[in-house]
Amino acid sequence: MNLLRAGAFILLASARNRLLRQLRRLRQPRYLVATVLGVLYFWAVVLRWLVTGFESFRVSEAARPVAVLAMVAISLLTLGSSWLFGGDPGALEFSEAEVQFLFTAPARRRWLLHYKLVRSGVLTLFGAAATTFFVGRRITAHPIIFAFGTWIGYATMAFHGAGASLARASLAEQGLRGARRQLASFVVLAGFAVAIFWLVRSMDAPPDLDLTASLSVYGPWAQRVLDTPPLDWILWPVLAPIRMAMAQSAAEMLPLLPGALLVLVAHYLWVLTSKVRFEEASIELAAQNAQWVKNWHKGRTSPLRRSRPLFRLAASGRGEVALLWKNLLAASRGISVRAWLLLLGGAAAIALELELLDPDAARFPVVTAVCAAGTLYLALLGPQVLRIDLRQDLAHVEVLRAWPLSGAQIVRGELLAPWLLLTAGQWLLLALGTALSSGHAILHTSMSERFACALALGFLLPAITAGSLVIQNLAALLFPAWISAERRSTRGVEAVGQRLLILFGNLLLLVIGLLPATLVFSGVSVALATVLKVWALPVASAAGAAVLLWEASLVVRKAGPAFERLEVGR
Amino acid sequence: MGQVLEVEILAKSYGELRAVEGLSFSVAAGEILGLVGPNGAGKTSTLRCLGGILPATSGAIRIAGHDLSADPVRAKSALAFLPDEPRLFDYLTVREHLNLVARLYGVEDWERKADALLEEMELADRKDALPSELSRGMKQKVAIASGLLHDPKLILLDEPLTGLDPLGIRRMKASLRQRAAAGAAIVLSSHLLPLVEELCQRVLVIAKGQARALGTLAEIRVLSQRAEGASLEELFLEITSEARGSAA
Numbered sequence: 001m002n003l004l005r006a007g008a009f010i011l012l013a014s015a016r017n018r019l020l021r022q023l024r025r026l027r028q029p030r031y032l033v034a035t036v037l038g039v040l041y042f043w044a045v046v047l048r049w050l051v052t053g054f055e056s057f058r059v060s061e062a063a064r065p066v067a068v069l070a071m072v073a074i075s076l077l078t079l080g081s082s083w084l085f086g087g088d089p090g091a092l093e094f095s096e097a098e099v100q101f102l103f104t105a106p107a108r109r110r111w112l113l114h115y116k117l118v119r120s121g122v123l124t125l126f127g128a129a130a131t132t133f134f135v136g137r138r139i140t141a142h143p144i145i146f147a148f149g150t151w152i153g154y155a156t157m158a159f160h161g162a163g164a165s166l167a168r169a170s171l172a173e174q175g176l177r178g179a180r181r182q183l184a185s186f187v188v189l190a191g192f193a194v195a196i197f198w199l200v201r202s203m204d205a206p207p208d209l210d211l212t213a214s215l216s217v218y219g220p221w222a223q224r225v226l227d228t229p230p231l232d233w234i235l236w237p238v239l240a241p242i243r244m245a246m247a248q249s250a251a252e253m254l255p256l257l258p259g260a261l262l263v264l265v266a267h268y269l270w271v272l273t274s275k276v277r278f279e280e281a282s283i284e285l286a287a288q289n290a291q292w293v294k295n296w297h298k299g300r301t302s303p304l305r306r307s308r309p310l311f312r313l314a315a316s317g318r319g320e321v322a323l324l325w326k327n328l329l330a331a332s333r334g335i336s337v338r339a340w341l342l343l344l345g346g347a348a349a350i351a352l353e354l355e356l357l358d359p360d361a362a363r364f365p366v367v368t369a370v371c372a373a374g375t376l377y378l379a380l381l382g383p384q385v386l387r388i389d390l391r392q393d394l395a396h397v398e399v400l401r402a403w404p405l406s407g408a409q410i411v412r413g414e415l416l417a418p419w420l421l422l423t424a425g426q427w428l429l430l431a432l433g434t435a436l437s438s439g440h441a442i443l444h445t446s447m448s449e450r451f452a453c454a455l456a457l458g459f460l461l462p463a464i465t466a467g468s469l470v471i472q473n474l475a476a477l478l479f480p481a482w483i484s485a486e487r488r489s490t491r492g493v494e495a496v497g498q499r500l501l502i503l504f505g506n507l508l509l510l511v512i513g514l515l516p517a518t519l520v521f522s523g524v525s526v527a528l529a530t531v532l533k534v535w536a537l538p539v540a541s542a543a544g545a546a547v548l549l550w551e552a553s554l555v556v557r558k559a560g561p562a563f564e565r566l567e568v569g570r
Numbered sequence: 571m572g573q574v575l576e577v578e579i580l581a582k583s584y585g586e587l588r589a590v591e592g593l594s595f596s597v598a599a600g601e602i603l604g605l606v607g608p609n610g611a612g613k614t615s616t617l618r619c620l621g622g623i624l625p626a627t628s629g630a631i632r633i634a635g636h637d638l639s640a641d642p643v644r645a646k647s648a649l650a651f652l653p654d655e656p657r658l659f660d661y662l663t664v665r666e667h668l669n670l671v672a673r674l675y676g677v678e679d680w681e682r683k684a685d686a687l688l689e690e691m692e693l694a695d696r697k698d699a700l701p702s703e704l705s706r707g708m709k710q711k712v713a714i715a716s717g718l719l720h721d722p723k724l725i726l727l728d729e730p731l732t733g734l735d736p737l738g739i740r741r742m743k744a745s746l747r748q749r750a751a752a753g754a755a756i757v758l759s760s761h762l763l764p765l766v767e768e769l770c771q772r773v774l775v776i777a778k779g780q781a782r783a784l785g786t787l788a789e790i791r792v793l794s795q796r797a798e799g800a801s802l803e804e805l806f807l808e809i810t811s812e813a814r815g816s817a818a
Contacts, residue, residue, distance in 0.1 A: 315672045315680050322673040326659065333661040399657050401623040403674050404646040564642070565625060567584070 006105070007115035010098075011122070022494050030479075030501075031494060038497030064246060065222035067139045071242045072226070072235060078157055079238075082164040083189055113272055117159060124154035140246060145253050149245025152260045156241060159267035166274040191234060237263045307332040319405040323413025324420070327388040331421060371433025375426050379461035382422040383468040389414040390473045390563075394480055397566060408560025411477075415469050415556065422469075423462040430454045452534045456541035463517070463545035463552075464510070470552045470559075471509045475502055477562045513551050517544040573632075574599050574648075574724050574755035575620065580629035582615050582779075589615040590779045593629070597755040599723070602746065604770030605759040606802075608810050612779035613759045617726050620757065621651035634723045647675060650717035654729035656709040658701040664688070665697040667716050675720035687715040690741065707733040714742065718749070725749065725756045731765065743769060767802040775809050782809045 025031040094102070094116070102112060128151035136146040226232060226239070240259040247253035310332070313325045393400060393414060400410055434454040438447060445453075479502075521544030528536035575597040582590040590612040597603045607613050618624040620631060622642055631638040634648035658667060665684065672680030688694045691711040701709055710733045717725065725746075731739050746769060750756055760766055766773060773790060775783040783790045783805075790805050791798065 309666070313669050313673050315678050316676050317673065319674055322670055325673075326662065326670055329666065330659070330661045396657055396659065398618070398623050398653065402621050402646060402649075402651040404643045405674065406643055567624065 006102070007119065011119060025494070034497030034501055035494045036497065037500050038494055041496055041500060062219040064139070064219070065226060066218045068239075068242055068246055069222040069225060071245075072238055075153070075157065075238045075242070079160055079164075082157075082161040083168070110272060113274075117162065117268055117271060120158045120162070121155040124158050125151055127154050136245075140248075142248060145247050145250070146245045149241050149243075149247070149253070149260065152264055153241035153245065156237075156260075156264045156267050159264070159271055163267060163271045163274065166271065194234070319403070319409050320413035320416060323410065324416040327392075327414065327417030328421075330388045330392065331386070331417060368433045368437040371429040371436070375429040375433070375457065375461065378422050378425045378429070379465050380468070382425070383418065383465055383472055386418045386422060388417050388421075389469065391476045394476060397480075401564075401566075406560055407563035408557050411473065411556050411559045411563055415466070415473060419462070419466050419469055422465045426461050426465070427458055430458050449534045452537050455538035459538060459541040459545040460521075463548040464514070466552045467510055467513050467548050468506065470555050471506050471513070474555060474559050474562070475505065477559055477566060480566065513548065516551065517548040520544050520547045572599055573597065574634055575757065576630075576632040577620070578630040580616070580619060580631065581627045582612070582619050582624060583627045588779055590619065590776075593776070593779075593781055595774055595781070595784055597724070597757060599753045599755055600750050601772065602750050602756040602758060602770045604766035604773040605757055605776065606761070606763065606766055606773060606806055607776040607782075611776045611810075613776060614728060615779075616776070617651070617728050617757065617759055620724075621649060621726050622646050623651065647720075648722060649724040649726060650720070650722035651726045652714055652717045652728065652730055654732050656706075656713035656733075658709055658712055660701055663698050663700055664693055664704075664712050664715075667712055668719055671716045671719050677720050680719060683719055684715070687718060690745065691715050692738075705733075707735055707738060710734060711738065718745070721754075723754055725754055727756065727758045727760075729760055729762075730758065731760070731762065763801075763803045763806055773802065775806060777810045 022031075022035070026035060094112075102115070128147050131150050131154075132143050132147040136143055136150070140146045226235075232239075236259075240256065240263050244253055244256040244260045247256060307329075309325060310328050311325065313322060390411065403410070405413070431454070434447075434450050437450060521540045523540075524543045525536050525540035528539055532539060573596045577596065578594050580590055580593040581588065593616060595603070605613050605616065615624065619626045620633075620638075622638055622645065626639070631645075633645040636645040636648065638645040659670075662670065665688075668680065668684040668687070671677070672684070677683065685694070688697055691714065693708065693711055693715065696704065696708065701712070704712065710730075714730070727746075730746075731742060734742060743765075746756060746758070758766065758770060767787065772784065772786050774781060775790070783793055785793065787802060787805070790809075791800050794800075794805055794808055796805060796808070
């Protein structure tokens with residue numbers, strides 16, 4: 001029991017200290033502003049829905065079985081993957097500090113499990129709240145009931161993941177003997193496997209897929225699938241919390257509550273009575289987690305890949321090239337799957353929007369749309385995603401400052417790699433999109449006009465990218481703690497406010513920086529339009545880009561001393 | 571011998587906190603100076619100011635004749651700063667770290683020197699390893715090899731033996747002696763007083779950011795009015811307890 005109290009003390013004291021630290025920081029104006037902004041954001045986006053209700057987004061009664069069936073499918077996939085690929089590490093995950101203080105404490109191992117399971121159950125509250133906001137508001141008018149049911153479901157799945165981890169560990173550790181010890185677990189698993197097989201075999205063919213049709217068309221079919229015996233009772237442990245979450249009133253929910261709680265408690269007891277030695281795996285997990293967190297701070301979540309440098313770094317020459325070489329290696333070895341997914345996902349989303357603007361695909365080729373979207377994404381959002389510059393090297397400022405390079409040289413060198421990569425990407429996509437648009441009519445433009453536009457964008461967009469990169473690196477120099485906080489994926493109202501401030505600050509500075517370039521662009525294009533026709537655009541863009549790059553170089557020169565003044569390790 | 575490092579009335583403040591106050595000393599070519607003091611005495615702040623990592627609040631620092639404030643690039647070209655915690659780039663291999671340093675300091679024959687250093691540090695077979703594949707001690711050796719590649723005239727070391735195995739410690743001590751004999755000036759900050767006593771010709775004791783004693787062990791004994799055989803540890807405890815007493 002002492003360990004449980006100690007565990008509760010860790011949770012409560014950590015939460016209290018975090019809150020106190022944030023409150024103390026409110027004395028500083030910048031944190032106060034960030035907190036106010038964060039509160040306003042949460043009010044506008046999240047809290048408002050809890051107060052006003054979700055009615056406007058509710059799916060119809062007829063479509064509700066579709067939502068239930070989707071949740072059952074997601075739950076089964078999650079449960080299945082915990083057996084196939086290992087359970088949710090979160091449930092039995094100990095931090096390195098917990099390993100040091102709790103594993104050596106004079107307490108029975110069962111109390112360690114109690115502590116982790118209770119903690120894991122409490123932490124699933126956040127997941128349930130997020131699901132309620134993002135998903136629940138679209139399928140139910142009762143957020144509190146939905147959140148409660150979702151929490152029970154998530155806690156059950158977290159315990160199930162822990163149990164699956166222990167069962168797998170038992171099998172790996174003791175082979176057949178371990179399998180005998182986990183016989184009950186494997187019987188239940190086999191039951192679920194049969195259920196999934198049954199589900200697939202017994203399903204009626206669903207109505208033909210029609211994206212424009214309402215979900216309610218599929219409602220009767222989904223209800224039939226859920227009511228198919230014996231699937232309905234085999235799936236009962238999965239359905240119990242889902243049905244509870246989907247209840248439309250307290251009176252409807254209360255009779256479902258005992259069943260959902262029974263499933264939850266059964267899972268808790270299953271894990272608690274496991275005889276598997278989990279300590280060793282937990283210690284390894286703690287080390288892996290510490291490394292993962294370290295990597296996340298650096299903006300990547302995947303291990304580094306081996307790759308050769310793009311070019312050989314000679315022993316003499318400009319120092320900036322050394323930084324370019326270093327950061328290109330960082331890009332080729334360290335850009336995470338997350339970053340690539342963000343890049344590709346963003347491009348695809350914008351492409352979809354462009355397609356929707358013009359549903360006649362024959363007039364707007366998909367490849368050109370994807371290229372155009374990708375180009376815009378790289379220019380406008382690429383600098384936020386590709387952080388192989390000072391933002392990445394904030395942790396190494398001590399090393400960088402000892403190098404025999406001026407501050408301006410370091411800032412310039414750090415900016416080169418992301419700018420060159422993003423520019424190369426933009427040019428490649430522009431060339432590809434323009435070339436592949438041949439043979440398609442796009443907004444009544446000729447190929448010559450498209451080339452002129454592509455050339456204009458080829459001048460202008462890299463300059464905008466440069467401006468954006470300079471602003472973001474300047475923010476890293478002036479507000480290093482905020483940029484670090486951004487990297488640490490910190491939570492809370494203040495952190496959200498900080499991110500909003502950085503985002504708005506970036507946009508504002510970019511708009512201000514674009515003003516002179518826009519004036520020059522407009523002046524040149526108006527002056528040359530009658531002579532050069534559409535070809536005035538690339539000339540004007542080149543002039544505008546030159547102004548923007550000149551502004552960026554001025555800021556970089558000023559940022560040098562800021563880098564030299566940056567207080568390290570404070 | 572000429573002075574490689576000259577420090578005049580160095581001060582460093584963090585807001586209201588004065589970490590270093592009025593520190594003046596110099597280190598000649600071939601000399602190893604020990605920097606000792608209790609926790610929070612200002613040793614790391616001093617070393618970071620000397621390495622050009624932190625801007626000094628006031629005072630002057632000259633390295634190999636170059637003013638660190640007025641001509642930081644030339645001054646830094648002559649020094650190496652080796653922190654207690656090796657800070658390596660996760661995505662560069664051991665050899666690539668040396669390649670990077672070679673470019674930054676313009677070391678033309680870096681490959682030959684790098685091979686020799688890697689051999690000396692017992693890292694020859696790990697030259698293509700990433701930092702994540704190295705132990706704490708190996709990372710420390712990579713940081714040391716990177717620092718020594720350009721034959722610095724001034725070497726600043728903050729707890730240099732942390733994480734090294736006994737053989738590594740022995741080799742590191744030999745290497746420091748060898749580099750001092752070749753003309754490098756070395757400032758070594760450590761809590762391992764026997765190490766300081768063994769390697770350093772002179773010792774600077776600081777407490778609460780101020781110099782409390784500076785000189786050879788014999789000179790400090792005279793200053794402290796202690797007997798001939800008093801160890802650095804005894805002298806250190808006496809001097810720093812005086813500082814604590816005067817502060818109280």
